[in-house]
Amino acid sequence: xxxxxxxxxxxxxxxxxxxxxxxxxxxxxxxxxxxxxxxxxxxxxxxxxxxxxxxxxxxxxxxxxxxxxxxxxxxxxxxxxxxxxxxxxxxxxxxxxxxxxxxxxxxxxxxxxxxxxxxxxxxxxxxxxxxxxxxxxxxxxxxxxxxxxxxxxxxxxxxxxxxxxxxxxxxxxxxxxxxxxxxxxxxxxxxxxxxxxxxxxxxxxxxxxxxxxxxxxxxxxxxxxxxxxxxxxxxxxxxxxxxxxxxxxxxxxxxxxxxxxxxxxxxxxxxxxxxxxxxxxxxxxxxxxxxxxxxxxxxxxxxxxxxxxxxxxxxxxxxxxxxxxx
Amino acid sequence: xxxxxxxxxxxxxxxxxxxxxxxxxxxxxxxxxxxxxxxxxxxxxxxxxxxxxxxxxxxxxxxxxxxxxxxxxxxxxxxxxxxxxxxxxxxxxxxxxxxxxxxxxxxxxxxxxxxxxxxxxxxxxxxxxxxxxxxxxxxxxxxxxxxxxxxxxxxxxxxxxxxxxxxxxxxxxxxxxxxxxxxxxxxxxxxxxxxxxxxxxxxxxxxxxxxxxxxxxxxxxxxxxxxxxxxxxxxxxxxxxxxxxxxxxxxxxxxxxx
Numbered sequence: 001x002x003x004x005x006x007x008x009x010x011x012x013x014x015x016x017x018x019x020x021x022x023x024x025x026x027x028x029x030x031x032x033x034x035x036x037x038x039x040x041x042x043x044x045x046x047x048x049x050x051x052x053x054x055x056x057x058x059x060x061x062x063x064x065x066x067x068x069x070x071x072x073x074x075x076x077x078x079x080x081x082x083x084x085x086x087x088x089x090x091x092x093x094x095x096x097x098x099x100x101x102x103x104x105x106x107x108x109x110x111x112x113x114x115x116x117x118x119x120x121x122x123x124x125x126x127x128x129x130x131x132x133x134x135x136x137x138x139x140x141x142x143x144x145x146x147x148x149x150x151x152x153x154x155x156x157x158x159x160x161x162x163x164x165x166x167x168x169x170x171x172x173x174x175x176x177x178x179x180x181x182x183x184x185x186x187x188x189x190x191x192x193x194x195x196x197x198x199x200x201x202x203x204x205x206x207x208x209x210x211x212x213x214x215x216x217x218x219x220x221x222x223x224x225x226x227x228x229x230x231x232x233x234x235x236x237x238x239x240x241x242x243x244x245x246x247x248x249x250x251x252x253x254x255x256x257x258x259x260x261x262x263x264x265x266x267x268x269x270x271x272x273x274x275x276x277x278x279x280x281x282x283x284x285x286x287x288x289x290x291x292x293x294x295x296x297x298x299x300x301x302x303x304x305x306x307x308x309x310x311x312x313x314x315x316x317x318x319x320x321x322x323x324x325x326x
Numbered sequence: 327x328x329x330x331x332x333x334x335x336x337x338x339x340x341x342x343x344x345x346x347x348x349x350x351x352x353x354x355x356x357x358x359x360x361x362x363x364x365x366x367x368x369x370x371x372x373x374x375x376x377x378x379x380x381x382x383x384x385x386x387x388x389x390x391x392x393x394x395x396x397x398x399x400x401x402x403x404x405x406x407x408x409x410x411x412x413x414x415x416x417x418x419x420x421x422x423x424x425x426x427x428x429x430x431x432x433x434x435x436x437x438x439x440x441x442x443x444x445x446x447x448x449x450x451x452x453x454x455x456x457x458x459x460x461x462x463x464x465x466x467x468x469x470x471x472x473x474x475x476x477x478x479x480x481x482x483x484x485x486x487x488x489x490x491x492x493x494x495x496x497x498x499x500x501x502x503x504x505x506x507x508x509x510x511x512x513x514x515x516x517x518x519x520x521x522x523x524x525x526x527x528x529x530x531x532x533x534x535x536x537x538x539x540x541x542x543x544x545x546x547x548x549x550x551x552x553x554x555x556x557x558x559x560x561x562x563x564x565x566x567x568x569x570x571x572x573x574x575x576x577x578x579x580x581x582x583x584x
Contacts, residue, residue: 053424054420054424079425088420090417090418093416095346103343107339108425
């Protein structure tokens with residue numbers, strides 16, 4: 001239990017009638033990347049704000065420990081252990097990038113020479129040396145985000161909160177940011193990442209929790225989550241309604257999509273299964289106009305868990321005839 | 327690090343940040359100086375003949391400069407309200423709140439920075455006053471010192487109020503509007519005309535609002551006029567406003583951000 005960077009029990013937060021977090025449990029082992037995944041308004045930012053001492057949780061919440069310190073009893077100790085890069089750029093736009101870095105160094109009580117060294121090092125590492133003497137307000141989105149993270153790293157925090165670090169970034173900046181995040185963890189830092197991009201969580205996180213309507217809808221590794229929703233299937237699409245009807249009556253186990261004249265056959269997408277399916281299609285005389293293999297990904301998990309009506313088998317059996325639906 | 331030395335160190339870091347802002351973007355501060363300087367010149371050279379009641383220009387300059395100096399403080403602190411409000415809407419404040427620094431240092435940096443700006447502004451406007459002929463009549467060193475102390479105390483009081491106004495304002499425009507009384511109040515004080523020239527029902531309002539006692543005290547110190555109990559009232563107002571502004575600001579700043 002001592003190697004947990006974050007341990008929160010029953011996180012509650014509501015504003016008036018609106019419940020934002022409704023009993024969220026979070027445990028993050030040291031040195032891992034944890035991703036809180038959820039749609040807009042799911043409560044991700046609120047969770048980060050609470051864990052980073054920015055706002056206080058409702059009294060109904062259980063114990064919260066961050067970096068081994070009790071959040072309620074000793075917030076300053078928590079603050080000394082963490083670094084936060086929020087959703088909205090936390091740089092001082094009126095002063096230069098370098099001045100921003102030196103400001104952080106002063107607030108971490110580094111000596112003048114040490115502060116200059118750390119600032120120069122981080123500016124270099126994040127490719128900001130050239131822009132160091134320009135006001136931060138003139139930076140591009142990607143540069144601001146890099147400066148933001150560089151500022152967060154000045155105090156050498158053990159736990160870093162990144163609230164949607166790549167939202168609004170172009171693909172190249174996003175990949176740079178991913179690289180930065182991976183490098184952080186190799187140094188033993190714990191990263192608590194929120195994102196609305198499944199790809200990002202899949203790419204980076206050791207563990208993922210899906211947050212929806214203030215509750216954890218599912219939690220596990222990316223692979224574990226993908227297993228929750230049986231989204232793997234082979235899709236056959238037809239252009240000719242007669243061919244479609246023939247195929248549908250031949251392939252009893254397929255689920256029908258009458259509108260787009262498509263059949264879905266559950267499959268794990270392996271070569272073996274694909275071959276046997278093709279053989280079988282040949283022998284049955286079925287010829288589809290288009291065949292696609294759909295492997296389960298986090299999108300399936302995400303939409304299944306965060307959709308308005310949560311129906312587990314929805315992906316597999318759309319438009320089931322009534323008699324088969326028993 | 328002890329909590330006091332932490333407070334001093336972090337506050338001076340924040341002060342450096344605010345002074346850097348002021349140095350990098352002096353236009354806001356300088357724009358705010360225009361109002362008192364314009365009013366000084368307007369009242370002396372345009373309305374001066376009517377306002378002075380025939381006592382001559384130099385007597386009227388002597389009469390209005392103390393009021394103009396205090397108005398300068400009011401005007402400068404409008405800038406404080408605006409910069410606090412702007413600052414609070416920036417993500418950097420959220421960052422400060424999640425750092426292991428002295429919590430009040432953000433506001434303390436603003437307050438000390440604002441008081442220093444007030445002093446600089448008073449010196450600049452005072453220099454304009456001297457340039458057009460203002461002279462103190464035989465004020466002793468002690469009286470100069472007292473005058474300086476009064477200006478600093480008054481600046482501190484208005485600054486804390488302005489910080490509170492900045493904290494409750496959602497944006498810079500609102501902060502600027504909310505802080506308007508800080509520059510309007512001097513207009514209904516004894517800054518430009520003696521109280522006994524005002525309508526009777528209005529005199530008590532003008533007499534006991536914060537600016538008039540401070541103006542009368544400054545006049546007494548610099549020009550040797552009667553101070554009476556105005557000194558104590560001015561100190562009372564200043565301390566009261568400072569404490570009020572401080573507690574208001576502290577409670578606003580310590581509550582959860584939206």
